Amino acid sequence: MHVDDVEAPDGMDAAGAADTPAGAAMRADAPDAAMRADAPAGAAAAPDAAMLVGAASGATPAGTAMRADVAAAIRGAGLRVTDSRVAVFEALRSSPHASADAVFGRVAPELEHPSLQSVYNALNDFADAGLVRRIEPAGRPQLFELRVGDNHHHLVCTGCGVVVDVDCVVGEAPCLSPSSARGFVVREAEVTFWGMCAACAASAV
Numbered sequence: 001m002h003v004d005d006v007e008a009p010d011g012m013d014a015a016g017a018a019d020t021p022a023g024a025a026m027r028a029d030a031p032d033a034a035m036r037a038d039a040p041a042g043a044a045a046a047p048d049a050a051m052l053v054g055a056a057s058g059a060t061p062a063g064t065a066m067r068a069d070v071a072a073a074i075r076g077a078g079l080r081v082t083d084s085r086v087a088v089f090e091a092l093r094s095s096p097h098a099s100a101d102a103v104f105g106r107v108a109p110e111l112e113h114p115s116l117q118s119v120y121n122a123l124n125d126f127a128d129a130g131l132v133r134r135i136e137p138a139g140r141p142q143l144f145e146l147r148v149g150d151n152h153h154h155l156v157c158t159g160c161g162v163v164v165d166v167d168c169v170v171g172e173a174p175c176l177s178p179s180s181a182r183g184f185v186v187r188e189a190e191v192t193f194w195g196m197c198a199a200c201a202a203s204a205v
């Protein structure tokens, strides 16, 4: 791992950028520390070095708490905690309604062996476990978000594509009833409001 690999997420990630300068400095130092730990003992030292890098990447107390929190959420859903699952979860936390490609773009600099397939797997495992909600606005890639179980809906901008949450007025599914249910037992109503966001509406005038 190069120092560049470690520094990249700080530049890209709003959450990382909010870290203290001390935290950032410690993070940049981590690969050196790991290499030093690795050098003398060889293979036996490798797991420790990996742990050191893992620990250092959550260098600030807030970062460590967040990681522990993420790990607990993943474990709580009955899934094994892996680096790639943690990274994917954190990426969704900082950018909701993200496509698998967008999540991959965020996590790739943080992972030693990034793969789009492992991002897909993590997202689908999360969705199947109820940790993550999939939404599929027409003509858009599948999008993923952590906000689950509240039956919220979405506003989608036809100009820039931004997706925004809107609270469900009723708060539980189904919040809308069809004029005729035709004998169906309706479980949910997923509403997508299409239109222009404020910025696109303003620039279209």
Ligand SMILES: [Zn+2]
Pocket (backbone or CB within 6 Å): 157, 158, 159, 160, 161, 162, 196, 197, 198, 199, 200, 201
């Ligand atoms: Zn827009």
Ligand SMILES: [Zn+2]
Pocket (backbone or CB within 6 Å): 097, 145, 147, 152, 153, 154, 164, 165
């Ligand atoms: Zn949403």
